[in-house]
Amino acid sequence: MTDPFQPAEDNQPQAGVDEHDPVRSPEAIEAARKVFAGPISFLKSAPALQFLPDPTVPEVAFAGRSNVGKSSLINALTGRKALARTSVTPGRTQELNFFDVGEPMLFRLVDMPGYGFAKAPKDMVKKWRFLVNDFLRGRQVLKRALVLIDARHGIKDVDREILDMLDKAAVSYRMVLTKADKIKATELQDVTERTIAEARKRPAAHPDIIATSSEKGMGVAELRAAVIEAIG
């Protein structure tokens, strides 16, 4: 007799999900979950290029405007509550933060300094631009950047500055919507389509995007798979 609490379809892929999509297949998601469940530790903060760690393993960087939810998403991704400090003082961190993943180390996550906060002194903006540009242009082991975009606002001109920098430096990147729980499903659909349309026009952008919510856990498993896919 079949168990009434076990629907026959329970091993079927979610509707609309492409089983062969490298970030959405059950196998990729499970493999990525295992990696992120293993050891992850903060390595160092680099306020300038001379403090970067030796480029010995592949890196995936996270970028986004201040307050976009970058620290929250890194914490959700790694299942650690305070790995990347979620800050209420926007713009305080103007450093590249490095996290070692795996033991032995498989790759590094790089938390890039946020941008676009109001009242930023001009010399700070200038410093940000030089640090980020030099890092993007010179970092051989940087496999991909994940550019976080607030789902409530979509791509803003401040985001376009870093998208342009990535396109010019030919660093492949993927846009990731954050705080998806804050808008209605129809609005999320709309901002997703608009973001994909812009991604298609950008030479170094991945044509697919991932919508996430650190609060609800939405898209976090797929984002883990996207990190693994990028370093693979």
Ligand SMILES: Nc1nc2c(ncn2[C@@H]2O[C@H](COP(=O)(O)OP(=O)(O)O)[C@@H](O)[C@H]2O)c(=O)[nH]1
């Ligand atoms: N509702 C909701 N709030 C979020 C989410 N992610 C971050 N936040 C909130 O947004 C604010 C900024 O988050 P934080 O991770 O510090 O942003 P960062 O400056 O980009 O590192 C904090 O108050 C978070 O609690 C999310 O997925 N959903």
Ligand SMILES: [Mg+2]
């Ligand atoms: Mg932060």
